[in-house]
Amino acid sequence: xxxxxxxxxxxxxxxxxxxxxxxxxxxxxxxxxxxxxxxxxxxxxxxxxxxxxxxxxxxxxxxxxxxxxxxxxxxxxxxxxxxxxxxxxxxxxxxxxxxxxxxxxxxxxxxxxxxxxxxxxxxxxxxxxxxxxxxxxxxxxxxxxxxxxxxxxxxxxxx
Numbered sequence: 675x676x677x678x679x680x681x682x683x684x685x686x687x688x689x690x691x692x693x694x695x696x697x698x699x700x701x702x703x704x705x706x707x708x709x710x711x712x713x714x715x716x717x718x719x720x721x722x723x724x725x726x727x728x729x730x731x732x733x734x735x736x737x738x739x740x741x742x743x744x745x746x747x748x749x750x751x752x753x754x755x756x757x758x759x760x761x762x763x764x765x766x767x768x769x770x771x772x773x774x775x776x777x778x779x780x781x782x783x784x785x786x787x788x789x790x791x792x793x794x795x796x797x798x799x800x801x802x803x804x805x806x807x808x809x810x811x812x813x814x815x816x817x818x819x820x821x822x823x824x825x826x827x828x829x830x831x832x833x
Contacts, residue, residue: 752802752803752806752808753799754787754788754789755788755789755791755795755796755799756799756802756803756808758778758781758786758788758789758791759774759778759796759799759800759803759809760803760808760809760828761781761786762774762777762778762781763809763826763827763828764828765777767827768812768813768825768826768827769825769826769827770815770816770817770823770824770825770826771793771796771797771800771823771824771826772793772817772818772823774796774800774826775793775796775797778791778796800826804826807829808828808829809826809827809828809829810826810827810828810829811824811825811826811827812825812826812827813825813827
C-alpha cells in the first residue's frame with residue numbers, strides 16, 4: 675500500500691501539519707491587525723464568549739471596575755419568553771406545562787408581544803426558571819392523556 679493511500683500515514687501527516695497550519699493562520703491574522711485593534715477584538719471576543727455561556731445574566735468585562743461587577747451581579751434579564759411564562763403563572767396561578775403552553779399561546783393570540791415558542795421550548799425555559807428559583811413544583815396533576823405531571827407555581831422569592 676502506498677503512503678498517501680494508507681490511512682495511518684495520512685492521519686500522521688495531518689497531525690504534524692495541523693499545528694503548523696494553526697500557527698501560520700494565527701500569525702497572519704495578528705500581522706494583519708494593528709496591536710490596538712487586537713486588544714479590542716480580544717475584549718469583544720471575551721464578551722461574546724461570556725454572553726454565549728450565560729446569555730440570561732449580565733456580565734462585566736475583566737477590565738471593568740468593582741462597581742460594574744457588582745451591578746452586573748444584581749441584574750437578571752431573563753428574556754421575553756421566560757417573562758411570558760412568569761406572567762402566565764401570575765395571571766392564572768399554578769399550572770401544568772400543557773396549561774402554561776395553552777395560556778402562553780392564548781396571550782400571544784390576544785396581542786401580547788411574546789416570542790413564538792413551541793411547548794418543548796416553553797418547558798425548557800420553565801426548567802431554567804425552576805433552576806434559578808423563580809418557579810417551583812407546587813403539586814401534581816394530570817395531562818390531557820391522563821398521565822401524572824407536575825404543577826408549577828411562582829416561588830414568590832424573585833420578581
